[in-house]
Amino acid sequence: MSSWIELAVLFLILSNFALLGASRVTTLIQVAAGQGILLGLLPLLAHAKQGNLRLIAVALIAGLLKGVIFPVMLGRALREANIRREVEPFVGYSLSLILGVFALACSFWIASRLPATALFLSRKALPAAFSTILTGFFMIVARRKALTQVLGYLVLENGIYLFSISLGQKIPFAVELGVLLDVFVAVFVMGIAMFHINREFDHLDVGQLSALKD
Amino acid sequence: MSVPSLVHMAIAMITAPLIFGIINRTKSLFGGREGPPLLQQYFDIAKLLQKGTVYSRTTSWVFRAGPVIGLACVLIALALLPLGPLPALCSFPGDFIVMIGLLAVMRFFTMLAAIDAGSSFEGMGASREATFSALAEPALFLCFAAISQKAASLSLSDMFLRHSGDATHGSAPAPALLAVALFVVFLAENARIPVDDPNTHLELTMIHEVMALDYGGPDLAFIFYASALKLWILGALVVNVVLSGIESAWAVLAGLFFLAIIVGAVESTMARLKLLRVPQLLIGAGALAMLTLIVAMG
Numbered sequence: 239m240s241s242w243i244e245l246a247v248l249f250l251i252l253s254n255f256a257l258l259g260a261s262r263v264t265t266l267i268q269v270a271a272g273q274g275i276l277l278g279l280l281p282l283l284a285h286a287k288q289g290n291l292r293l294i295a296v297a298l299i300a301g302l303l304k305g306v307i308f309p310v311m312l313g314r315a316l317r318e319a320n321i322r323r324e325v326e327p328f329v330g331y332s333l334s335l336i337l338g339v340f341a342l343a344c345s346f347w348i349a350s351r352l353p354a355t356a357l358f359l360s361r362k363a364l365p366a367a368f369s370t371i372l373t374g375f376f377m378i379v380a381r382r383k384a385l386t387q388v389l390g391y392l393v394l395e396n397g398i399y400l401f402s403i404s405l406g407q408k409i410p411f412a413v414e415l416g417v418l419l420d421v422f423v424a425v426f427v428m429g430i431a432m433f434h435i436n437r438e439f440d441h442l443d444v445g446q447l448s449a450l451k452d
Numbered sequence: 453m454s455v456p457s458l459v460h461m462a463i464a465m466i467t468a469p470l471i472f473g474i475i476n477r478t479k480s481l482f483g484g485r486e487g488p489p490l491l492q493q494y495f496d497i498a499k500l501l502q503k504g505t506v507y508s509r510t511t512s513w514v515f516r517a518g519p520v521i522g523l524a525c526v527l528i529a530l531a532l533l534p535l536g537p538l539p540a541l542c543s544f545p546g547d548f549i550v551m552i553g554l555l556a557v558m559r560f561f562t563m564l565a566a567i568d569a570g571s572s573f574e575g576m577g578a579s580r581e582a583t584f585s586a587l588a589e590p591a592l593f594l595c596f597a598a599i600s601q602k603a604a605s606l607s608l609s610d611m612f613l614r615h616s617g618d619a620t621h622g623s624a625p626a627p628a629l630l631a632v633a634l635f636v637v638f639l640a641e642n643a644r645i646p647v648d649d650p651n652t653h654l655e656l657t658m659i660h661e662v663m664a665l666d667y668g669g670p671d672l673a674f675i676f677y678a679s680a681l682k683l684w685i686l687g688a689l690v691v692n693v694v695l696s697g698i699e700s701a702w703a704v705l706a707g708l709f710f711l712a713i714i715v716g717a718v719e720s721t722m723a724r725l726k727l728l729r730v731p732q733l734l735i736g737a738g739a740l741a742m743l744t745l746i747v748a749m750g
Contacts, residue, residue, distance in 0.1 A: 248626075248629070248743075248747070251743060252629075252740075252743075255736070255739050255740075255743075259732060259736060331732055332731055332732050332735045335732070335735050335736060335739050336735060336739075338739065339738075339739045339742045339743070342742075342743065342746060343742075343746055346746050346749075362747065
């Protein structure tokens with residue numbers, strides 16, 4: 239069972255690289271969806287023997303939201319707002335990848351410095367969580383479109399979710415559901431906002447925000 | 453200097469050109485043609501060796517030295533290479549650095565000779581080769597670093613033999629990532645299709661072929677043979693990683709031929725990448741190797 243968890247964590251790290259190197263917005267949405275489904279599966283893999291109903295419920299809800307509902311919503315936003323399909327990054331793909339590797343190395347270093355708690359998942363889950371969080375931040379900062387920024391926010395949330403499940407069952411049910419609801423509302427609102435911004439200005443390029451004056 | 457490693461040297465030197473035959477046969481099978489005979493590369497080399505050479509008056513000794521130094525380097529590198537259970541002819545701590553260095557010297561002289569010929573096309577090929585190899589080489593180094601970290605050894609023979617000993621425990625996906633990274637480096641270093649098309653003779657798209665444009669006769673035969681041996685060396689590295697733990701030399705040899713079939717299939721089903729995308733592919737391979745290294749350390 240633990241080798242399956244290792245494999246899932248490794249795929250998460252690989253998907254981070256894919257997010258940094260992909261040049262199409264559609265690919266980004268698909269990869270983020272894959273990440274969501276993997277994250278939904280992880281707690282199930284870790285606690286398959288216990289069969290805890292509460293845990294399964296949270297995992298299913300999280301997987302459904304992150305893996306199905308968000309990607310569908312973002313895909314719709316992409317279609318309705320007529321966004322160009324290229325990512326158009328501020329920082330190039332190759333440099334992004336190199337920075338991603340650097341961030342991964344940093345995450346492993348940070349994770350090794352943390353006091354050893356009773357870890358639940360594999361030892362690589364914690365660094366993977368850090369690297370996912372950093373990837374999310376990086377996507378928010380280094381990509382031009384509002385849609386990719388929403389995706390970065392989602393990836394960031396994926397990282398935090400992985401962090402929480404790798405720390406164990408300490409987080410109460412209500413808090414986790416609350417966080418998921420927050421994210422749901424946020425993506426919903428951002429989708430609507432993007433649509434409106436697009437109707438008003440014909441583009442979603444946040445680089446132009448710096449030209450604003452009052 | 454043991455008998456099995458001498459046997460390995462002999463097998464490599466005899467069968468290396470056959471790999472090209474297998475690749476070309478696979479490609480013609482995909483294309484619905486009969487294709488050249490499996491031994492075509494041997495015929496080509498034999499024919500070229502009987503011919504004379506013509507040198508342009510603008511060239512210097514560098515141009516003549518290029519193929520000879522290339523072949524010499526690749527032969528020494530072959531002596532450092534273990535294959536499956538067969539140890540390398542010569543093995544010492546840090547020999548993988550020497551191997552990468554020898555391949556770099558070979559490339560350096562190929563590029564110098566290409567520039568020496570004074571043709572603008574060859575200069576362009578040399579500059580492309582320099583750009584791409586500058587990215588492929590770190591990836592190769594990172595692959596070796598990951599393997600040596602895992603095997604806790606700095607010599608190639610130990611790396612692959614000991615690597616096979618504990619391959620079963622712990623992170624099973626790591627060797628797969630490593631194999632993918634090495635495969636990309638293998639394709640890039642040998643000028644195979646996602647990076648360079650060995651069949652095209654349109655100057656604007658060539659990388660490796662263009663650097664050999666002005667050679668003929670025995671020199672060209674040397675270049676053909678050296679590139680066959682280089683393909684064998686990097687291919688053997690990939691096969692060593694994939695088939696780690698298998699004790700039979702025949703299985704490893706079969707793995708090499710199977711790798712040739714895979715290369716043929718890749719070349720039949722993929723197009724060459726845009727030149728701008730190639731660095732991204734190589735950096736991706738480097739990222740995979742780095743990931744394996746970090747996982748092996750963490």
